[in-house]
Amino acid sequence: MPSGDHTAVTAIRGAMLTFTGDPFAQPVRDVRRYESDAIVLMADGRIVDCGPAADVAARVPAGTPVTHYPNALISAGFIDAHVHYPQLPVIGAGGKPLLEWLTAYTFPAEARFGDIDYARPIAARYVAENLRNGITTAAVFGTVHRASVDALFEEAERHDLRIICGKVLMDRHAPAELLDTAERGYDEGKSLIERWHGRGRLSYAITPRFAATSTPEQLELAGTLWRETPGAYLQSHVAENADEVSWIASLYPSHARYLDVYAHHGLLGRRAVYAHGIHLDDADFESLHVSGTALAHCPTSNNFLGSGLFSLHRARSEQRPVRVGLGTDLGGGTSFSMLRTMQAASEVAHLGGHPLSPSRAWWLATRGGAEALDVDDRVGTLAPGYEADVVVLDLASTPLIEFRMRYAADIDDVLAVQFALGDDRAVRATYVAGGLAWDRDATPRM
Numbered sequence: 198m199p200s201g202d203h204t205a206v207t208a209i210r211g212a213m214l215t216f217t218g219d220p221f222a223q224p225v226r227d228v229r230r231y232e233s234d235a236i237v238l239m240a241d242g243r244i245v246d247c248g249p250a251a252d253v254a255a256r257v258p259a260g261t262p263v264t265h266y267p268n269a270l271i272s273a274g275f276i277d278a279h280v281h282y283p284q285l286p287v288i289g290a291g292g293k294p295l296l297e298w299l300t301a302y303t304f305p306a307e308a309r310f311g312d313i314d315y316a317r318p319i320a321a322r323y324v325a326e327n328l329r330n331g332i333t334t335a336a337v338f339g340t341v342h343r344a345s346v347d348a349l350f351e352e353a354e355r356h357d358l359r360i361i362c363g364k365v366l367m368d369r370h371a372p373a374e375l376l377d378t379a380e381r382g383y384d385e386g387k388s389l390i391e392r393w394h395g396r397g398r399l400s401y402a403i404t405p406r407f408a409a410t411s412t413p414e415q416l417e418l419a420g421t422l423w424r425e426t427p428g429a430y431l432q433s434h435v436a437e438n439a440d441e442v443s444w445i446a447s448l449y450p451s452h453a454r455y456l457d458v459y460a461h462h463g464l465l466g467r468r469a470v471y472a473h474g475i476h477l478d479d480a481d482f483e484s485l486h487v488s489g490t491a492l493a494h495c496p497t498s499n500n501f502l503g504s505g506l507f508s509l510h511r512a513r514s515e516q517r518p519v520r521v522g523l524g525t526d527l528g529g530g531t532s533f534s535m536l537r538t539m540q541a542a543s544e545v546a547h548l549g550g551h552p553l554s555p556s557r558a559w560w561l562a563t564r565g566g567a568e569a570l571d572v573d574d575r576v577g578t579l580a581p582g583y584e585a586d587v588v589v590l591d592l593a594s595t596p597l598i599e600f601r602m603r604y605a606a607d608i609d610d611v612l613a614v615q616f617a618l619g620d621d622r623a624v625r626a627t628y629v630a631g632g633l634a635w636d637r638d639a640t641p642r643m
């Protein structure tokens with residue numbers, strides 16, 4: 198697969214969609230930018246110009262080839278706010294609820310990642326699938342083993358992909374081969390931070406799996422390490438499943454609510470990202486809002502594991518909006534495709550009585566995800582100065598989609614059709630830092 202050549206000037210042409218603001222907070226027409234025929238010009242890893250082809254064409258440097266993608270939509274690359282790359286070997290296993298699924302499939306799968314030679318090909322497959330699906334930024338869980346993080350960061354660096362990752366912290370309630378200790382977790386995190394954090398497009402995330410698998414001592418040291426590391430992330434899980442919530446209540450009897458356990462240990466704030474958040478109430482959303490903590494909404498996982506219906510409507514309430522991104526949550530989630538994930542989010546919103554507009558879903562997968570991960574000044578938007586992470590979607594990737602698109606009424610209808618019927622086949626090309634990283638029609642199938 199070609200890696201990005203940052204010095205080259207790259208120009209692509211097609212329809213273009215991006216957002217300049219939050220369509221949950223403002224009328225969508227004020228924040229959605231759609232051009233039916235646009236040129237996006239990239240150089241030195243960044244977008245240097247974009248807009249109507251009729252205007253931009255005159256500014257394209259002489260001799261620069263313009264790659265034309267007919268019947269395609271150019272968007273900011275997708276952002277996966279929560280995923281476990283070591284779980285790729287068990288995607289789709291189960292039909293069990295969360296805690297049984299963890300014991301039966303997930304922990305045995307993760308136990309093998311102490312061996313970097315085992316981890317490397319899985320990390321490579323994970324990165325390749327991201328590119329095939331137009332995902333250009335992701336917040337990723339490793340396993341408890343340092344080697345799991347080394348393997349992913351090595352591979353991400355090779356592709357100049359924007360990746361947030363950390364070793365999982367787990368010092369109880371898991372098989373012995375998956376446990377660290379509070380101190381060892383801190384020390385290993387520190388050494389991974391020294392090696393990787395802030396190197397190119399890589400950032401470290403302190404990653405306590407969830408409050409059930411960490412002692413209070415480990416949560417305390419996780420908070421210490423987070424505060425000591427400027428720009429680092431904190432990622433975990435919260436309130437995914439009813440049995441999990443009861444278990445947390447029994448493990449932490451002095452805390453009235455699950456989220457308080459994390460708050461008490463200093464684990465809320467900007468660049469903290471919690472997956473799921475299904476069983477939260479308005480007081481929890483208020484403290485997420487006030488602290489700037491983000492949630493990753495993982496609808497294919499929540500459906501697959503029968504976890505429940507996340508209320509995006511309540512989380513994004515105009516009075517106290519919580520930052521929300523979309524997560525694939527593989528391997529609890531069932532698809533790498535952010536189109537499938539947007540479709541699942543739409544269906545869950547509908548079941549909850551508050552339908553999600555296609556434009557809002559698209560924002561969640563792009564600029565909203567960037568806000569959730571605190572990288573919205575760099576990615577998630579197509580505009581000059583932003584890093585040139587771009588996905589090009591073929592709007593007629595199957596015979597049925599091609600047929601249905603002839604009847605598309607407007608851009609919202611186009612988007613709705615793409616995620617109702619589309620998947621990885623729709624990703625015509627992915628550009629990472631201005632370089633062509635995936636070309637569906639040129640690369641032999643892996």
Ligand code: GUN
Pocket residue numbers: 281295299303406407434437498526529
């Ligand atoms: N809660 C704790 N660990 C996990 C995990 O690996 N996946 C999901 N979906 N939830 C979790």
Ligand code: ZN
Pocket residue numbers: 279280281434472526529
């Ligand atoms: Zn998860």
